[in-house]
Amino acid sequence: MANSLFAFRSIRKVAFTSSASASVKWKGGVSLVQGASRGIGLEFAKQLLEKNDKGCVIATCRNPNGATGLLDLKNRFPERLDVLQLDLTVESTIEASAKSIKEKYGCLNLLINASGILSIPNVLQPETTLNKVEKSSLMLAYEVNAVGPILVIKHMSPLLKVGGTGIERDVAVVANLSARVGSIGDNRLGGWHSYRASKAALNQLTKSVSVEFGRKKDPVICILLHPGTVDTDLSRPFQRNVPEGKLFTKEFSVQKLLNIINNVKSHDNGKFFAWDGQEIPW
Numbered sequence: 001m002a003n004s005l006f007a008f009r010s011i012r013k014v015a016f017t018s019s020a021s022a023s024v025k026w027k028g029g030v031s032l033v034q035g036a037s038r039g040i041g042l043e044f045a046k047q048l049l050e051k052n053d054k055g056c057v058i059a060t061c062r063n064p065n066g067a068t069g070l071l072d073l074k075n076r077f078p079e080r081l082d083v084l085q086l087d088l089t090v091e092s093t094i095e096a097s098a099k100s101i102k103e104k105y106g107c108l109n110l111l112i113n114a115s116g117i118l119s120i121p122n123v124l125q126p127e128t129t130l131n132k133v134e135k136s137s138l139m140l141a142y143e144v145n146a147v148g149p150i151l152v153i154k155h156m157s158p159l160l161k162v163g164g165t166g167i168e169r170d171v172a173v174v175a176n177l178s179a180r181v182g183s184i185g186d187n188r189l190g191g192w193h194s195y196r197a198s199k200a201a202l203n204q205l206t207k208s209v210s211v212e213f214g215r216k217k218d219p220v221i222c223i224l225l226h227p228g229t230v231d232t233d234l235s236r237p238f239q240r241n242v243p244e245g246k247l248f249t250k251e252f253s254v255q256k257l258l259n260i261i262n263n264v265k266s267h268d269n270g271k272f273f274a275w276d277g278q279e280i281p282w
Ligand SMILES: NC(=O)c1ccc[n+]([C@@H]2O[C@H](COP(=O)([O-])OP(=O)(O)OC[C@H]3O[C@@H](n4cnc5c(N)ncnc54)[C@H](OP(=O)(O)O)[C@@H]3O)[C@@H](O)[C@H]2O)c1
Pocket: 035, 036, 037, 038, 039, 040, 041, 061, 062, 063, 086, 087, 088, 089, 114, 115, 116, 117, 144, 177, 178, 179, 180, 226, 227, 228, 229, 230, 231, 232, 233, 234, 235
């Protein structure tokens, strides 16, 4: 697939002459959900479209043609949802997406990095002991869970702006999906070395970006979010030991996370929040 194309753009053709005029046109705001083929990312795209009838959403994923949930959403919201191909491990696809968004929208009010890997059959298994740690697993988890999201922020950052009269926030927001197990202070069980370390790296990288964003004239708030244990493909192999009532639906978790995003304040920049708004220690 030509990675610089909006995969399903044929429905309408709108010419935008400049970034400035584009930011005025998107009155409900422009949100990017990276990692939206399924799970929590797909639910973010759905709720953003359902809750703000003027907002536009750009959803990215590795294989748009195979993302059936996203295709269904595109059928429901043909005018307000665009789908772009983006693989976190291929930086040129990130750059191409940023270029396409700049050309069509000229701005972004919200960027959510929702992708993540914990296990991949025959490739990546959460390690139960040190003996099972493999260099390839550490590198892969780091590449997808930490490096990729930061490169997305790097390439999208020139587009991050406040805007859109229909949105509640007066700041642009970057929200990275982390995990409580990425907290070093909260690590009492050990194990899952690759996943834990990659999320700890994501936390540190995001914190550094937030410090830099804090110096900008136009405010951009950068936060980390733990969604709880959510019933998705990622958690499915590990749900056996989840206590009763602690396995959330993606609808519930995303509703809580959007509430945090929509109410974020400048003093929240660089913080790590759980789904219920509690701050998580580093
Ligand atoms: N579910 C939980 O209980 C839980 C708990 C704590 C934290 N989290 C975090 O929440 C986030 C979402 O998790 P989830 O439960 O929704 O997982 P999921 O259902 O397994 O979805 C993972 C998403 O990441 C995408 N992805 C994987 N590798 C990618 C790559 N190289 N480039 C671009 N996208 C890639 C997948 O795309 P493909 O369809 O192309 O594979 C998919 O859209 C993750 O960061 C995860 O670590 C989840």
